[in-house]
Amino acid sequence: MERLHLDALDAFAAIVRHGSFRGAATARGVSASTLSDSLRDLEARLGVRLLHRTTRSVALTEAGAALLARLQPALGEIAAALDDTRSAQAEPAGALRINAPTPAIELVLAPMVADFLALHPAVRLEVAAETSLIDIVAKGFDAGVRWGEHLAQDMVAVPLGPPQRYVVAAAPALVDRVGEPQDPADLLNLPCLQIRFASGAEPAWEFEREGKVVRISPPARLVSTNVALLTQAALDGVGFVAAFDGYVDEHLASGRLVSVLDDWCETFPGPFLYYPSRRQPPSALRAFVDFVKVKRRKEGW
Numbered sequence: 001m002e003r004l005h006l007d008a009l010d011a012f013a014a015i016v017r018h019g020s021f022r023g024a025a026t027a028r029g030v031s032a033s034t035l036s037d038s039l040r041d042l043e044a045r046l047g048v049r050l051l052h053r054t055t056r057s058v059a060l061t062e063a064g065a066a067l068l069a070r071l072q073p074a075l076g077e078i079a080a081a082l083d084d085t086r087s088a089q090a091e092p093a094g095a096l097r098i099n100a101p102t103p104a105i106e107l108v109l110a111p112m113v114a115d116f117l118a119l120h121p122a123v124r125l126e127v128a129a130e131t132s133l134i135d136i137v138a139k140g141f142d143a144g145v146r147w148g149e150h151l152a153q154d155m156v157a158v159p160l161g162p163p164q165r166y167v168v169a170a171a172p173a174l175v176d177r178v179g180e181p182q183d184p185a186d187l188l189n190l191p192c193l194q195i196r197f198a199s200g201a202e203p204a205w206e207f208e209r210e211g212k213v214v215r216i217s218p219p220a221r222l223v224s225t226n227v228a229l230l231t232q233a234a235l236d237g238v239g240f241v242a243a244f245d246g247y248v249d250e251h252l253a254s255g256r257l258v259s260v261l262d263d264w265c266e267t268f269p270g271p272f273l274y275y276p277s278r279r280q281p282p283s284a285l286r287a288f289v290d291f292v293k294v295k296r297r298k299e300g301w
Contacts, residue, residue: 008038009071011038011042012050013075013140015035015051019058020058021036046063049063050063050064068138072139072140073137075140079094079282091120091121092120092284093120093284094282094283095124095125095126096142096284096288097143098125098141098143098144099130099134099145100271101129101131101145101146103244104145104271105145106246106247107161107247108160108270108271112291113125116291119291120287123287123288131199132197132199143273144275145272147271148269148272151272152274154276155274155275156274156275156276157273158292159272159273159296159301164246164267164269164270165265165267166242166244167243167245167252167265168181168259169241169257169258170234171234171236171256172257173237174191174238174239174240178190181261185214187216188216191238191240192220192221192241193220193223194220194222195227195242195243196223196225197225202217204216205218207261207264214264222239234248240260270301273289
């Protein structure tokens with residue numbers, strides 16, 4: 001069997017993970033031309049093309065996808081083994097890569113970052129925003145963040161924050177003008193503001209009271225992938241917005257927004273940090289899990 005340098009294989013995986021030579025080069029501290037040369041040499045030695053290149057992006061060939069599927073778990077095990085060896089005598093160190101949806105990043109992860117990095121100066125934290133469910137191992141992440149209904153059974157799950165709820169809110173002037181909805185179905189005749197995921201999906205508005213679940217898709221005056229835009233539109237009286245409580249609590253407290261249908265907006269468990277149960281987590285991930293557990297005990301959620 002021909003001997004290949006591990007670094008060349010790891011570079012190939014990094015290019016795919018970052019989606020470009022430039023992004024991978026920046027993360028690895030080398031030039032893009034160095035990575036390009038490394039990949040060309042790897043392809044020449046294997047006798048197959050692994051990536052389709054354009055000036056802006058890269059895409060796996062069939063051979064490249066097959067190689068990456070076998071390679072990622074092995075590279076992960078090697079990285080974990082090396083990390084465990086280092087951490088036996090040292091502080092938690094190395095990169096911690098987390099994949100999470102934007103609301104979890106903005107409302108739950110963001111307030112933790114400064115304190116965690118201050119405690120562990122040798123850790124480099126990478127957080128990627130992604131709404132769709134992915135295979136975190138295949139994509140090169142150490143952990144992911146999702147809500148409980150989306151977790152696979154072979155994952156270790158750690159609560160990442162206190163209970164949350166969706167809030168339906170609007171400017172007081174709008175409520176005075178169009179009336180306050182008494183039932184979720186009333187929203188079908190009222191101006192609403194709709195979030196759209198990056199995938200193009202527009203999630204239904206879900207309500208629950210005493211075990212009864214109601215889902216509606218109200219007609220939207222404004223549709224956006226940006227929560228800040230929808231919140232500002234709600235403040236300006238354009239329509240009713242349905243959002244995580246963390247996005248609107250400040251405006252509710254100030255009276256710039258008022259909530260409606262509160263008896264239909266029950267709390268649910270916050271997001272979970274999850275990672276594979278089949279291997280020892282690297283030191284940076286272990287440190288973050290311990291940090292979250294201490295935070296949970298202190299704050300009582």
